Amino acid sequence: xxxxxxxxxxxxxxxxxxxxxxxxxxxxxxxxxxxxxxxxxxxxxxxxxxxxxxxxxxxxxxxxxxxxxxxxxxxxxxxxxxxxxxxxxxxxxxxxxxxxxxxxxxxxxxxxxxxxxxxxxxxxxxxxxxxxxxxxxxxxxxxxxxxxxxxxxxxxxxxxxxxxxxxxxxxxxxxxxxxxxxxxxxxxxxxxxxxxxxxxxxxxxxxxxxxxxxxxxxxxxxxxxxxxxxxxxxxxxxxxxxxxxxxxxxxxxxxxxxxxxxxxxxxxxxxxxxxxxxxxxxxxxxxxxxx
Numbered sequence: 251x252x253x254x255x256x257x258x259x260x261x262x263x264x265x266x267x268x269x270x271x272x273x274x275x276x277x278x279x280x281x282x283x284x285x286x287x288x289x290x291x292x293x294x295x296x297x298x299x300x301x302x303x304x305x306x307x308x309x310x311x312x313x314x315x316x317x318x319x320x321x322x323x324x325x326x327x328x329x330x331x332x333x334x335x336x337x338x339x340x341x342x343x344x345x346x347x348x349x350x351x352x353x354x355x356x357x358x359x360x361x362x363x364x365x366x367x368x369x370x371x372x373x374x375x376x377x378x379x380x381x382x383x384x385x386x387x388x389x390x391x392x393x394x395x396x397x398x399x400x401x402x403x404x405x406x407x408x409x410x411x412x413x414x415x416x417x418x419x420x421x422x423x424x425x426x427x428x429x430x431x432x433x434x435x436x437x438x439x440x441x442x443x444x445x446x447x448x449x450x451x452x453x454x455x456x457x458x459x460x461x462x463x464x465x466x467x468x469x470x471x472x473x474x475x476x477x478x479x480x481x482x483x484x485x486x487x488x489x490x491x492x493x494x495x496x497x498x499x500x501x502x503x504x505x506x507x508x509x510x511x512x513x514x515x516x517x518x519x520x521x522x523x524x525x526x527x528x529x530x531x532x533x534x535x536x537x538x539x540x541x
Contacts, residue, residue, distance in 0.1 A: 410449060410523035414438060418474055418518040422457070425469040427477055435474065438522060439482035448524045450484065454493045456516035461495075467516060468493030474518050 416438050418431040427435075442448060454471030456463045471491045478484040 410525050412521050413524050414522040416520045418470075418520060420470050420516045420518070422516075423466075425466075425473045427473055431474075432477065435477055435520065436482075438520060439478055439484055442482070442484065442522075445524075448488065448522060450478065450489045451519075451521040451523060452489060452491045453519045453521075454491075454516065455497065455519070456493075456495060458496060464493050464495035466493075467495050467518075470516050470518050474520060 416434045418427065418434065420426075420428075420431075452471045452474050454467030454469075454474075456467035456470065458466065468491075471493055475486075475489050475491050478489065479486060
């Protein structure tokens with residue numbers, strides 16, 4: 251009898267132990283769950299993000315340790331809820347890091363585009379500077395050429411060259427210009443209104459001897475000068491007059507002077523002489539027309 255009572259007592263005690271362990275585990279799980287819920291609520295209220303710290307193991311593991319042979323579905327869910335919360339936090343961290351990486355990449359792309367545009371702008375400025383330098387070089391070359399021309403003109407400013415010559419005939423003892431003589435003077439003087447750097451040389455020649463021939467030749471030369479000044483407005487300072495009398499022509503050779511026959515009446519030689527000022531005016535207007 252005593253043995254049977256002892257066996258019954260041991261069996262009852264063995265059956266009561268799992269119930270006690272389940273009750274202890276349930277109360278511990280409820281405490282852990284409430285603590286986890288309170289911490290989750292506090293994190294939600296304070297707006298705290300994932301800290302990256304590892305999960306802390308529970309302070310007490312119960313009678314059966316971390317594995318309860320009588321665990322149910324709700325118990326497993328309560329045990330795995332912190333893990334799911336940490337996974338959610340890790341997902342949020344990953345999304346935040348991805349967004350930050352995209353922002354950094356976007357800013358980097360914008361910086362690269364800005365640097366490229368600045369480089370293109372610098373290249374354009376360099377091209378413009380090169381074009382301006384080339385234009386300045388051309389201007390300097392033109393200025394040098396013009397300076398050389400001016401130096402040549404200034405050096406030869408007193409050198410006049412004959413460009414046109416007209417001979418005016420007079421009847422003996424007269425100093426009146428004929429119709430043909432006036433036409434010849436018109437042809438000579440008309441183009442001179444817009445010109446510079448010229449002089450007119452008037453030389454009178456007359457038959458006869460001595461001072462009488464010189465006076466007659468001077469009168470004929472004066473009539474030519476008077477016509478040029480009054481009818482064509484030739485400045486007096488551009489006309490040089492001389493009465494040569496019966497002197498031979500300066501351009502004639504010795505044989506021509508010896509064999510020349512004295513002419514009846516008189517004649518006036520009108521010579522147009524020019525220096526290089528006209529050439530200088532032409533070269534100065536040419537670059538202006540090109541610009």
